[in-house]
Amino acid sequence: MATQKGKKTVLKFDSEEDVSKALAKYTAELSEKFIKQKGSFTVVLSGGSLIDTMRKLVEPPYKDSIDWSKWWIFWVDERVVPLGHDDSNYKLASDGFLSKVPIPSSNIYAINDKESPEGAAADYEARLKQLIESKVLPLSAITGFPKFDLMLLGMGPDGHVASLFPLHPHRHEKERLVTFITDSPKPPPPRITFTFPVINSASEIAMVVTGAELAHMVDVALGNAPPPDGIPPPCTEVSAEEELTWFLDKDAASELQTSR
Numbered sequence: 001m002a003t004q005k006g007k008k009t010v011l012k013f014d015s016e017e018d019v020s021k022a023l024a025k026y027t028a029e030l031s032e033k034f035i036k037q038k039g040s041f042t043v044v045l046s047g048g049s050l051i052d053t054m055r056k057l058v059e060p061p062y063k064d065s066i067d068w069s070k071w072w073i074f075w076v077d078e079r080v081v082p083l084g085h086d087d088s089n090y091k092l093a094s095d096g097f098l099s100k101v102p103i104p105s106s107n108i109y110a111i112n113d114k115e116s117p118e119g120a121a122a123d124y125e126a127r128l129k130q131l132i133e134s135k136v137l138p139l140s141a142i143t144g145f146p147k148f149d150l151m152l153l154g155m156g157p158d159g160h161v162a163s164l165f166p167l168h169p170h171r172h173e174k175e176r177l178v179t180f181i182t183d184s185p186k187p188p189p190p191r192i193t194f195t196f197p198v199i200n201s202a203s204e205i206a207m208v209v210t211g212a213e214l215a216h217m218v219d220v221a222l223g224n225a226p227p228p229d230g231i232p233p234p235c236t237e238v239s240a241e242e243e244l245t246w247f248l249d250k251d252a253a254s255e256l257q258t259s260r
């Protein structure tokens with residue numbers, strides 16, 4: 001069971017465009033803070049709508065002011081398909097974000113797409129462990145799991161985060177850093193995903209949620225509505241060591257507003 005260790009902040013914006021602007025400012029400020037503190041910035045991406053909402057980060061003034069050479073990129077989840085496939089979270093990020101900024105390619109941790117889901121999860125976990133050994137990734141003093149600086153998460157209408165789905169037992173995984181599934185309810189079925197102990201060890205987490213179809217689940221995630229079938233969805237388990245910040249547009253926050 002995740003414990004709420006850090007602060008939780010809910011930010012509501014008039015439009016998705018305003019979320020995009022605020023997310024860029026927030027990310028740029030964290031980049032500056034962590035690079036000043038520790039000489040690097042480790043960022044974990046999701047797939048889905050997040051990458052488009054990150055678009056303002058690759059525009060002026062941030063494109064030219066961020067020290068991209070100090071960034072390290074990881075994926076909280078990935079579909080086990082070739083990296084050039086349209087379903088690949090790597091391809092999505094590569095086309096919409098990574099190809100536009102000078103992050104060293106050796107700092108970009110795509111999955112090994114030649115492996116099975118099980119092999120790809122084991123390979124990704126082993127590469128994270130090497131980064132722990134080489135001190136690129138510190139361990140959380142609270143959990144002993146690797147501590148990333150920033151995780152940028154999205155959420156599905158069923159309340160899934162990463163590839164941790166409501167009815168899948170791997171959402172309860174407590175030992176592994178990275179696990180896999182072969183039967184995701186959302187296509188494509190084979191995926192790997194960070195586990196909750198890793199997600200919840202991050203310093204900062206941004207939950208970026210836009211669109212009316214997610215309004216009810218936002219209400220559930222923030223504890224204002226009961227979970228469907230009495231089973232709290234994965235989004236209710238997210239917490240960060242320093243701060244969890246929800247970025248919502250007016251549509252995603254629409255049920256919150258009416259319930260107040």
Ligand SMILES: O=C1O[C@H](COP(=O)(O)O)[C@@H](O)[C@H](O)[C@H]1O
Nearest residue numbers: 046047048049050154155156162
């Ligand atoms: O399948 C996935 O879905 C979630 C949510 O996507 P969204 O389009 O509703 O924002 C995403 O966060 C995850 O990385 C992805 O693999």
